[in-house]
Each structure stands twice: as structure tokens, then as C-alpha cells.
Amino acid sequence: MDLKIRKAKKSDAEGIINLIVELAIFEKLVPPDRNAQSRLVKHAFSDKPMFEILIALDDKTPIGYAFYFFTYSTFLAKQTMFLEDIFVSDRYRSGGVGKKLFDELLKIAKSKKCGRLDFTCLNWNKRAMKFYDRLGAKAMKEWVYYRMTL
């Protein structure tokens, strides 16, 4: 494998969309429809991007990505890196790609003086949870995540 991780460019959009659909199927969630896909590309690659993307490539093939943005901890009074999605295509799992994406995320978070890197995980995704445990992430079991759909 000729693994490369870098910030995504607009020309990566199609490859990223294909991976998002693969992630949605894996997570048993509804993938973004055509309209949502084009909004997503617009929001990612505008002058004021709403989130940032790291892409993992094997030679020139997109095989994984991480979507992240910066939130804020009022108690630390520091930014938090929030990892919205991290995904590695099925046949590339267990090859260290996820770990390399995390290494790069941590590098960016530290350069921004973030106090935390936060993310969520589906409770049936035991493989991912083992991976996060190995990285030293802590499941915040005393916090319940709430959502109002607008």
C-alpha cells in the first residue's frame, strides 16, 4: 500500500461522496441524497468551509477520510477538535489507515492548541470502540447525548 494522508481538495469530492455512502450503509443510516451531496461539497470547499476533510489515498485511490471541525469547551476555554466522521473502506481495514488518520488529526488539534478531541461512536460498533480504547480515548458514560430534530 502506498498510503498518503492530506487535506482534501475539491477534485476529491466524488471519491469522498462514494466513501460517505459506504459509511452510511455500514452504519445502517440513510446516506445523503443527491441534493445533500451537492450541498456537502459546496459547504466543504467554499471560501468559509463549514468543516475540514482529511483524505487517505492508496496511490491515487481514496480509501478513507476524516471530517472534523472545531467546537469549544467553556470550562477549558479552549477549542475542541470534533471528529464528525472517520471511515476506512472495508477492504483496507486493519492496515493502520485509521491510526494514521488519527495521528494527523492529533497533530492538527495540537497545532490549534485544542484541549480535547471529541467524537461519538455507535454502541454496537465494538471493533471501533476497541480501536478508540487502544488510542487512549475515554468513553464519557456519564454524559447522555440529546438531539432535537428541527
Place this chain on the structure above:
Amino acid sequence: MDLKIRKAKKSDAEGIINLIVELAIFEKLVPPDRNAQSRLVKHAFSDKPMFEILIALDDKTPIGYAFYFFTYSTFLAKQTMFLEDIFVSDRYRSGGVGKKLFDELLKIAKSKKCGRLDFTCLNWNKRAMKFYDRLGAKAMKEWVYYRMTL
């Protein structure tokens, strides 16, 4: 009570800090120290604020606040309003202040075309959870919240 809710200004900083310390004690968490307090004020009221604040006043007395910022849902391809903290001072509880803060948050979220309003709650805070249930918020029990401390 002469309740007023509006966006916070720099002159509200001292009142907000006092309420944050009250919240930290209530949540049994460590409140921000002096340095963190001054960073917080800087981050809130700079040209590019890292988060936004609604303040609730009884006449001119600060009695509650909501800290929020905008995250992103890649599946909806829409912004999410994330409510980082909402707090009403002890002796003003059950007076409808929290509900009014939420009404205002929802108005802002809808004006920004957000698809969701997300937040977290400590699992022993049954009173808050009942309040969120009444508002129609859903506890996302299938998601585990993870954190890496940097």
C-alpha cells in the same frame, strides 16, 4: 420577574463568569480558573467569536445563559446548532427561563437552516432530563461520547 433574553455583550462578561462558576459547582466540575476566564471572554467577544452567548436577565440581573456554536451534520449536509451550556441560577429555576432560552435558541437555529439542535446532559441530572424530554429532545442512547484529552 422582568425577564429579558438577548445576545450577550462584552459588558455582560462579569455576570456570565459568575454564573459559569455557579454551574461548575452545580455540575461538580472544576470551574475555569482566572486565566481560562479571561481567555473565555476574549474568545466570546473577539472579531471572530468562537461561540455565541444568549443571556437571560431579570431587570438588569444576569440569571441564566446559553453558550452555543454551529457544528455540521455530514449526513444531513446542514449545520447543527450545538448547545454547549445552558444554565439558570438556582433561585430562578422552574420560572420558565430555561424554556424561554430554548425558544430563542430554536429561533436562531431555524433562521440558520440548521437540521438539528444537539447537546449533552449529565446522567444524574434527572430534573434537566425531564425538562429536555418535555421539549421533545431525544436521548441518543445508541451513541457513546468519546474524548481524548490533549
